[in-house]
Amino acid sequence: MAGSAPAEETRGGGGETRCRLYLITPPALDPAAFAETLARALDAGDVAALQLRLKDVDDDALRRAIDLLRPVAQSRDVAFLLNDRADLAVQTGCDGAHLGQSDGDHARARKLLGPDRMLGITCHGSRHLAMEAGEIGADYVAFGAFFPTTTKNAEHRAEPDLLQWWTEMFELPSVAIGGITAANCAPLVRAGADFLAVVGAVWNHPEGPAAGVRAMNAAIAAA
Ligand SMILES: Cc1ncc(COP(=O)(O)OP(=O)(O)O)c(N)n1
Numbered sequence: 036m037a038g039s040a041p042a043e044e045t046r047g048g049g050g051e052t053r054c055r056l057y058l059i060t061p062p063a064l065d066p067a068a069f070a071e072t073l074a075r076a077l078d079a080g081d082v083a084a085l086q087l088r089l090k091d092v093d094d095d096a097l098r099r100a101i102d103l104l105r106p107v108a109q110s111r112d113v114a115f116l117l118n119d120r121a122d123l124a125v126q127t128g129c130d131g132a133h134l135g136q137s138d139g140d141h142a143r144a145r146k147l148l149g150p151d152r153m154l155g156i157t158c159h160g161s162r163h164l165a166m167e168a169g170e171i172g173a174d175y176v177a178f179g180a181f182f183p184t185t186t187k188n189a190e191h192r193a194e195p196d197l198l199q200w201w202t203e204m205f206e207l208p209s210v211a212i213g214g215i216t217a218a219n220c221a222p223l224v225r226a227g228a229d230f231l232a233v234v235g236a237v238w239n240h241p242e243g244p245a246a247g248v249r250a251m252n253a254a255i256a257a258a
């Protein structure tokens with residue numbers, strides 16, 4: 036997702052889709068300490084994007100986290116997206132924003148972000164929401180949760196055949212999210228997911244985040 040053309044970047048020479056890892060930060064972090072952890076994780080293998088996802092923090096704390104973490108990602112050609120806040124993403128030089136269905140007016144966010152910043156939209160398990168997201172100019176649609184997760188109280192579920200349908204119907208990249216691990220991701224890769232978004236599989240990996248990135252990339256390659 037580094038750069039501005041995720042669709043082209045994920046297409047291999049033979050028209051095959053190359054699935055890539057999309058990391059989301061842990062729900063709570065100390066930005067200065069986490070910058071080191073993040074650098075080691077991003078240096079461990081291919082990561083297309085990092086989403087900063089911090090809930091219940093004020094704008095000053097968010098800005099501080101962005102200032103410390105954005106350069107770590109961007110200096111490695113990893114797109115840096117902000118959860119929930121298109122306005123702050125623009126003000127702070129993020130590469131884009133990820134918005135859910137309750138995170139404001141998507142068309143307005145699209146305008147605010149302009150053509151050079153990415154907009155990702157949560158579509159749960161819904162074809163209809165995904166087509167709406169495509170119509171307002173989203174850069175990717177996110178489907179999930181595919182598996183049980185303890186990271187978020189995920190009220191919606193999605194099945195791999197949704198990814199397959201989407202991939203066959205549309206060029207717009209899809210992101211799969213929710214409880215994804217190296218052990219369970221193969222059906223999502225085979226169904227055509229362009230990106231796998233993960234939290235726990237990397238940050239809670241028993242051998243540490245770098246091992247988590249390596250394990251996810253190995254599983255994607257083997258799928
Ligand atoms: C890549 C990606 N997909 C889905 C989500 C979930 O977004 P949302 O529904 O707005 O829920 P919160 O993340 O805000 O709790 C996501 N963040 N990233």
Ligand SMILES: Cc1ncsc1CCOP(=O)(O)O
Nearest residue numbers: 184186187213214233234235
């Ligand atoms: C943010 C979000 N949206 C749907 S599931 C989820 C959490 C993903 O985290 P994990 O990869 O640990 O299940």
Ligand SMILES: [Mg+2]
Nearest residue numbers: 119134135138
């Ligand atoms: Mg949200």
